[in-house]
Amino acid sequence: MKKEKEIRERILEVSRELFFKFGFSRVSMDELAEKLGMSKKTIYFYFPSKKMLIDEMVNQMLARVGVGVEGIVNDRKMDFIEKPRRLLGFIGMQMAMVSPDFIIDLRKRVPDVWKRIDEFRREKILMNFGKLYQEGVKRGVFRSDVNQEFLVRMYANTVQSTLNPDVFSELPVSPADAFSSVLKVFFEGILTDRARVRISRAMTIPKKKEIKTKEKDK
Structure with missing residues (x-):
């Protein structure tokens, strides 16, 4: 449970960094996954869409x-x-x-x-x-x-x-x-x-x- 919370917060943290800087329309989920060092599948497990993120x-x-x-x-x-x-x-x-x-x-x-x-x-x-x-x-x-x-x-x-x-x-x-x-x-x-x-x-x-x-x- 603690690990899942940490992963979720990590996704939010990196998303903030990229989205706040470049705008979310210019950042693809592939780029986000690469920056996080995890698969898109993992990201979508916690946030099924970019809108939810x-x-x-x-x-x-x-x-x-x-x-x-x-x-x-x-x-x-x-x-x-x-x-x-x-x-x-x-x-x-x-x-x-x-x-x-x-x-x-x-x-x-x-x-x-x-x-x-x-x-x-x-x-x-x-x-x-x-x-x-x-x-x-x-x-x-x-x-x-x-x-x-x-x-x-x-x-x-x-x-x-x-x-x-x-x-x-x-x-x-x-x-x-x-x-x-x-x-x-x-x-x-x-x-x-x-x-x-x-x-x-x-x-x-x-x-x-x-x-x-x-x-x-x-």
């Missing part, structure tokens, strides 16, 4: 992203001012794993899977963004003079446009860089002046002269 990959990806986002938003020990940056970094890292070819394949060849991703984005990502914004307003980190429903809808439309293959295929940046830039501009736009100063100070790297002066004072 893609379904499982996406399920794992969404579960990982969901746990990561909720972990950041609900972390009571983390300094709240750090949460937007952590969220930005985490989602950017997840996006960096996926190539434009993979996203294009999902949208064009398996629309039901793409729809599931879109629903996840609305239900999980946007729900947690709304929760983060509400807490930020209470803490004086985010501005309170912006309608929350409008803000969340604007965020949703911006993210959806960024992930649209027709949009990012025309941009000289990767989906990950585009998404990170969008989030950075978006979060900075809703910060209060006080919070913006705090973040600016936190991100300032001391100059060498300042460091030497501090060392002499010790």
